[in-house]
Amino acid sequence: MDEKVVEQVRVHYAEAARAVLTRGEATSGSADAGCCGTDSACCGDASTLPAGEGAVFYGPDDAAQVPRAAMLASLGCGNPLVVADLLPGERVLDLGSGGGIDVLLSARRVGPTGFAYGVDMTAEMLQLARQNAAEAGATNVEFLEGRIEAVPLPDASVDVVISNCVINLSTDKPAVLAEMLRVLVPGGRLGITDVVAEDRLSAADRAALGDFAGCTAGALSRTEYLDGLVAAGFADAEVRFLDDAPTGMHSAVVRAVKPL
Numbered sequence: 471m472d473e474k475v476v477e478q479v480r481v482h483y484a485e486a487a488r489a490v491l492t493r494g495e496a497t498s499g500s501a502d503a504g505c506c507g508t509d510s511a512c513c514g515d516a517s518t519l520p521a522g523e524g525a526v527f528y529g530p531d532d533a534a535q536v537p538r539a540a541m542l543a544s545l546g547c548g549n550p551l552v553v554a555d556l557l558p559g560e561r562v563l564d565l566g567s568g569g570g571i572d573v574l575l576s577a578r579r580v581g582p583t584g585f586a587y588g589v590d591m592t593a594e595m596l597q598l599a600r601q602n603a604a605e606a607g608a609t610n611v612e613f614l615e616g617r618i619e620a621v622p623l624p625d626a627s628v629d630v631v632i633s634n635c636v637i638n639l640s641t642d643k644p645a646v647l648a649e650m651l652r653v654l655v656p657g658g659r660l661g662i663t664d665v666v667a668e669d670r671l672s673a674a675d676r677a678a679l680g681d682f683a684g685c686t687a688g689a690l691s692r693t694e695y696l697d698g699l700v701a702a703g704f705a706d707a708e709v710r711f712l713d714d715a716p717t718g719m720h721s722a723v724v725r726a727v728k729p730l
Contacts (some may be wrong), residue, residue: 472641475688476617479639482593482683483545487569487594490542491601499583527663528571535578537605538599540571546634547685547721548663548712551575553632560629564651565618565646566590566636570599570611576632577611582620587628588613589621619645632635633662637724638689645701654728660699666709666722667691679717686719699726 479604486615525533525541527549549570555580556562564572567588576586586592590596592611604695616622618633619642635691640646650660669692680686690698692709699707703725711720 475641475658476591478681479683483592485630485722486545487500487598489627490539490544490569491594491598515541526573527626529669532575535606536571536574537602539572539605540602542569545557546636546663547665548574548723550632550634550661550663551579553661553663553725554630554659556584556630561627561631562586562632563583563621563623564576564626565612565631565633565650566619567579567599567634568592568595568634570602570613572632572634573599573611574602574606574608577608580610584610587623588624589616591615591617619649621649621653622712623653626658627630628653629655629658631660633657635664635685635721638639638663638665638685639683639726640642643690643698646671647670647698647704651703651728656728656730658728660704660726662696663712663725664695664722664724665689666695666711666720666724668718669693671718676714676719679719689719691721699724703729 478653489519490521505681519641524631527546543558545568556576558581560580561584567590573586573588573727585612588599596613596615603613614622618636618640631654637643637646667689676689677687681707696707707726709722709724711722713721
């Protein structure tokens, strides 16, 4: 694992979390904050700020269910809850849970008989997520410090794994895919949103389009993603692009099932 890249990613997202924690500042997709950005930024009173770049993937009903700071820290490239189709009573794990938006929304969907875990390596994001959970009054959630390559949960402990624009940030994706399979119960499923490259783009092409922390250089191609899921042991793997980005770098949904 490239620890230099890991540290760059950690610092990148720690800065984004501190902006929300200390100043109520959210960058609307600047390269210094999230994956899906332009060069614009905004700052000021948190109560009047636009949400983070990833908030565009959530509807007003979702926004009404989470604290404002969770929307401000939303830096993803999709809405994994649309993909995951969560059911009451299920146990959910969000890899790279950030400010907690997907964990909190998952907790509402699975209800009091279900549970939602979030794993993140960034202390500042964990602090923000726990603050958001307390403000939301969420009792069926837990945020754990750890890396998505070594999830701090037992084998076969969750029914669904979700993630939002995070797998591309890992420098050891086979380990991440193996961990997802390990923590899922037999018959459990993935519902992921991520940045995925067209097969025509080489690794050098992807690196030329953006850096690792900006969710570009580390993105897998569609075929690499599918092959990785199969190699890890998943079945019914699907990677579907959500846009027609001319760069060849797409927001995508990823689905797969752990065989019974």
